Amino acid sequence: MSDSTGATATPAPVEVPPTVDTAAVRELLGAMKVTLGNLDQTFRTLNEQSAQVSSLGPTMEMAVTQLSSLRHQIRNQEKEQDIRVNEIRRMIKEEIKVKAADEMGQHIRETIRQEITKQAKEQISLQTNEVLPVPLHKQTEESRRHLEQVKNALANSEARRKNSVLRPSPNNLNDELALVLRPDGQKSKLYPANLHSLFAYDYNKSKALVKDFGLHEHGVLEKNLNGFMAHIGIQFELVPVPSSEATQTGSSVLMPMSASK
Structure with a gap:
């Protein structure tokens, strides 16, 4: 250890009290050396780490x-x-x-x-x-139907005129009846060919005949036939013959009689 003048001072001799244990002192000095050694290593480690940090500075x-x-x-x-x-x-x-x-x-x-x-x-x-007001096609259809009705009416009128000349004579029973059409303008399947055929109709057939023409149905045969004959223009009627004047079978027959005035 040197003083301020640079001269080395000689350490004063340590006086060991006679009462101090020498072994204890040596132990204390040894511990101090170990501590100093550890501190020196610690300082070296710090210096190394500082150097590493400094070297890393530019990289960071x-x-x-x-x-x-x-x-x-x-x-x-x-x-x-x-x-x-x-x-x-x-x-x-x-x-x-x-x-x-x-x-x-x-x-x-x-x-x-x-x-x-x-x-x-x-x-x-x-x-x-x-x-x-009425579309053309409807007008055309109505005109066609009307024309057909007029034609049928004219044909029926002419047929009635021809049928009107027939008389209740045996000579006229087989004369062909002029065709009178149904209200729909079609021919009836029940229309008789002549008076002879008509007089042969029974009640059920006479009823079907007047129904086919839309005529009034009666519960009596001759009324149905008379109604039909009047419709087609025949100018006389039929009446039943009394049983005393009937045929040998005893059944009733129909005979023509002049129409009433």
Whole structure:
């Protein structure tokens, strides 16, 4: 140990009290040496770690710089990505608008066309009804039916005129009856060929005959036949013959009698 003048001072001799245990002192000194050794190792370790930290300093700074640059690049990429995404969104919106407008335009044009067609049909139908209250095809059909009815009426009138000349004479019983049509203009399947055939009808057949022509049905044979004959233009009636004047079988017969005035 040196003083302020640089001279080395000689340590004063340590006086060991006679009462101090020498072994204890040696043990204490040994412990102090161990402690000093540990402190020296600790200082060396700290110096080494400091050196390592110092050597890592530029690397850490470089890493920080690189990280900062990377974050900057990422932010730039995010901005560019946002710009592209926004542009795509704008294009999609514009395309949707154009497509929607085109589809709506087509729908509007089709709706207008249908409405014009509908209104045109309604106007034509309205004007036609004002001029022709009954449609042409109905008028044609009605005219055809009316013409057919007129023709049938004329034919029936002519047939009745021919039948009216027949008389209640045996010579006329086989004369052909002029055909009188049913109300529907058709020939009746029950229409008799002549008076002889007509007089041979029984009650059920006479009833079916007058029903076929829409005439009144009676519960008596001669009334049904008389009604039919009057309808087809025959100018006389039939009456039953009394049983005393009947045939050998004793059944009733019908004989013609002049019509009452």
